[in-house]
Amino acid sequence: MMSYSILTVFDIVLISTLLWLAWKMLRSEDIFKAVVLFISFGLLMALAWVRMRAPDVALAEAALGAGLTGPLFLSALRRMERLHKDERRVDIDEERKSDRTLDTKQKEAL
Amino acid sequence: MITLDNLGILCIVMGLPFFLTGTVGLLRFPDIYTRLHALTKADNVGLGLIILGLSLQADNLFTVAKLILIWILVLIASSASCHLVARSAMQKNIHPWVK
Amino acid sequence: MISFDDPSWIVIPIILPLAAGLLCFLTRRWAFAFSLAASLGNLLASGILLKQLLSVGPLSYNVGNWKAPLGIALRIDGPAILMLLMTAVTGLGITLYARGYFSFRISGQKKIGRHERQERFFWPLWMTLWASLNGLFLSADLFNLYVTLELISIPAVALAALSGKPASQIAAFRYLLVSLLGSLSYLLGVVFIYRTYGVLDLALLGSKTASGAGIGAALALMSVGLLLKTALFPMHFWLPPAHANALAPVSAILSALVVKASFYLLFRLWFDVFASTITEPALNLLGTLGGVAIVWGALQAIRQQRLKLLVAYSTVSQLGYLFIAFPLAYLEKGADIWAAVIFMALAHSCAKSAMFMAAGTIFLHAGHDRINDLAGVRSYLPVTVFAYAIAGVNIMGLPPSGGFIAKWLLISSSLNSSQWWWGLIVMAGSLLASVYVFRVVSRFFVIPEGYHVPDRQPHSPLLEWPALVLALVALLLGLIAPYPLHILETGSSLFAMVSQKGLLL
Amino acid sequence: MSYLHISCALIILCSIAAGMIRILSGPTAADRMMAAQLFGTCGVAILLLLAKGMDTIVLLDIALVFALLAALATITFVRRAWHEQSGVPRR
Amino acid sequence: MITNMLYSLGGLLLFIMGLFALIACSHPLRKILAVNVMATGVFLILIATAYKQAGAGEIDPVPHAMVLTGIVVSVSVTALALILACRVQETSNRSLSQQRKNDFTGAGE
């Protein structure tokens, strides 16, 4: 009985932390903060799946939610911010170049 | 009566304060470097104690080995990421807090 | 060797494009060959399935030989086979047109790298999209339907963004968010269903459903999700930019097929599975939204200055007709109304794909699609202009087109059920449609004074003829009207029941 | 079910919740990121305790995943997402 | 059944929060985050449906399989959305900075 009540307290703390995190994540002005909160959100979700006795899902969440989406968001953030600074980008340059070279090739062929 | 199980419980309970103080340190320390101290050291010791306690309670040696593997991995990850963050902070000219 | 009456033919329309999609991604050289083979095979398989259906009635197939509550069932009946055939015919046309389109562009002089990229990724995306469309039409499992919905929306978004222009990418991003929202809403509905009954199979659910808070909310959530994806009136905001800014074959796919898929699922859920849960106010609400969509979409289409946007708004308007049938179905005791909906879907898919193809061809040759500057197109693209005009006949609903049959059925049943206002809206919609169709067609035919006919750029016949053939198919659909009706009646237990006794609600 | 292990896990969970304040208020980006890293270590501890408390040996594997992937986010952060030119030391 | 309820309600609140943020926020990344939160909420309700207390019988694995499928789908969609969002910025930035000749009002390149 004792353990059940402890579990319920655990549930309540976990869920309220999750909700708080989600709220702060969606309302924060700073997008980077939101991403970091999302990473921790993934970690806590893994705990929630564990608590719901779904170890398969927890495993996937630990690897995907906590492990991989964080880097995904971080590098996307970087990619978006870099553009504001007008940094040179290899891929865009190359794309332009490929358009151009093919154009000239075509002209030569004609 | 001291059994392995009780000893394990003792270790686990001893580990808890380290986690709590790790968090306290994270909240109280003045700059990123000192906070890194709090993070890497306190938490790893806490985790180590918990792993020690659980190892004492474990059923077989494979579980113990797995627990130790986990600890080693966490040690590597936390010390390396701590170093990387500190280094990156140094390169970005974030000056340490001085008294 | 699989014989013609083997039940496994039902999976061919899914497996074949799927395999073709994989192979197209693997090798670039043979992409068109694989796609063409899959398109033809798909048509063949659909024909065989039709034959099976007509001889034995509705079929059901357990994937992996696991029976319904545990496994996933595929099912084929009248509406499903008609949608399958529609996709097969339209899809074949689009495949051929896309070949002509890309080879024309790549033979041009500008930005070959970009055009090669577009062609390279078009084929795998299109084939997989096709497979998932077929999967959606055939599936009889709520969660599997969710997966097919996702598998439709990801390639659809990627295709919408394929042109690489900022406008198309912004539209695609919005489209992605909307379709994600739709999928999640649908999934939440499925979760509520599972909470209540613990099953996912449509047939089992159909035998179990009764009204209740859970089911009502679940159906509402699923419907909102699907309506978002179908772009019914207030939720249509994403459709015109996404459809108008895509490449022409992609616009044809999105407008003719993709929106129909979620509509079909909605239709299925409302009248097949949860028929006992739906209420009259809900039907009237959808009918009203449909009516507003007809008028609003048509008015917007009239206002547009660009051909592709006009055609896209026309889609918004035409989708309204599909929903007008809902309140009529509730009162009208007869299968006519279902026939009207299916006819509308079939005719619109052929006509609209033809229209987008024609618009795309005109864009390629003229270099723009500003309607006011398109005078004289007739002189160098006669076939395309003809195709556009015939498709326009369909959109307006003049006899003998399939669109005419559908509208006629709608008006007659609205009069029979003494709900004349729906008929009025249908007629108003047709009038408005004739305005926007004639506005464009008349412009095509006018040759201003001193007009210099440009040199006819050489192009493959694939760029013009698929559109014409599809437009003619839509036109002829009205002449062979009894046949699809026959398929509907034999193919589906529901429709057979309805045509005998009327819908018992 | 061993309530001792679960209550220990609960205490660590509370310490995570408290650590969130640092994510919310941390002046530099690194502060926020390191607090998330703290969540990783604490998460491993909670998982290990729950593995014993709920008698589910699989949870050790989840803890192992946490430990293996813990550094990933931080490394990405250090290499890709940290832009501050000069830090704001708090005094 | 209190656990089931707690988690279901938590999931529902997450869904609602995500929905609100999706409509109210303008930044593309935040929209993507919101969709993720929504998806998590739905999954939480689904898993809570399957939950039974220890000893109260076997847990229904079908929702677990569904959620696994859903998580993987949502990660891949998230990645696509992120790249698309980046791409939107890149192309619009580029075209604005270069001031290309061809008009963007023309549809369907």
Place this chain on the structure above:
Amino acid sequence: MTARSTQNKRKRFDPVLLLVLLLIVFLTGLLVQVILATDYLGSGLGDDVARFQDLSGVESPVTAVLLNFRGYDTLLEVMVLLMAVVGVWSLTRAPFPKKPIEPGPIQLAVVRLLAPLMVLFSFYLVWQGSHLAGGAFQGGAVLGGACVLMLVSELPWLKNISSRFLRIGLLSGPLVFLGVAILCIVLQGTLLDYPQEWVGTLLLLIETACAVSIGLTLACLFAGGRPKDDLSGGRKR
């Protein structure tokens, strides 16, 4: 102006937002009621799964559902992943920086140590999937983590991985899965109806192939574009 600060300041009274808020509050109330009303007490499909567990070829019920009972879902879902990659590839090239930042010695050491361990662990998860928690998705995710770790370190040889190699890797899962599915039609007459004597082996094969392709998929999604040589080869013009 960075993206972090471009977040528009929210207006004080936005009537549309207020309306949305009201609607959402209403929706919340409604759905909470529904949640409270639909407290499902049955066992769902759990009993059916338990009944046929022995025939499924694996001991873990979740894996049995994923790959056997509802294998068709998983087949389509693997395609979803692949389509995400095709979509990303169609959008852009992978943005490799011109001058990659040298990873420091410590980071290099971490990559050297952890990446092989992750690969090992991902295979372990695939193996584990047949009897406990784990499987292709989880294994693939950890494998993807290993790839991401290497990608982040910007190791120079990663830039030169050929597109063909990547495509074959990406397609291995879907192709094997689809191939087995079609083989099942030929052998048993039904899609995905695995022959009883081979079922365990076939599932392990499918899982391994899928794990590899999921790992590569996640890596490609992280890389954020197609490889350099994807469009340069191919058809001669």
Place this chain on the structure above:
Amino acid sequence: MQDNNRLSIHSHSHLGRCIFLRFLLFSAVWLVLTGSEAESWIIGFPAIGCAVFLSLKLSPSSHVSLSFVGICSFIPFFLRQSSLSGIDVMRRALSRRLAVNPGLVSYTTFLPEGAPRIFFVNTISLLPGTLSADLQSNTVTVHTIDKNIPIWANIQNLELRIAILWRVTPQKGKAL
């Protein structure tokens, strides 16, 4: 440089030894993971093969020769030091007025490039009161939480122990 020479001279035997050692290491990890299931080696061998291949691809040469005695003496040292460091942080975090007085120290190590130096840098972070904040060739920048503790001696002690562990002879003059 020295490492490369050694590689070219004993290239074959060195590579073989390298593969063998890594194979053993990964096999041990696999054994720990799966327990005593014999069947698991069906997947285990290919998995270990992949891991060894990847590890060779990532770090082609590594010359590992640890001394057994060194390991035996290092583990207790490490455990003791890291628990001391935990207690140290605990004390500082809980003291009413924050007992911190941070500062930076540069330290030049004689440990050779590669594994020993990396190990050294990582271990500094787990010692009481020190944190390695930068590594430029052979100079480690150490951040300390309190300038009053004997950092220099601590680090030197650690360096010597690692030198014993890797059988490195300290080069005079370089350490100071």
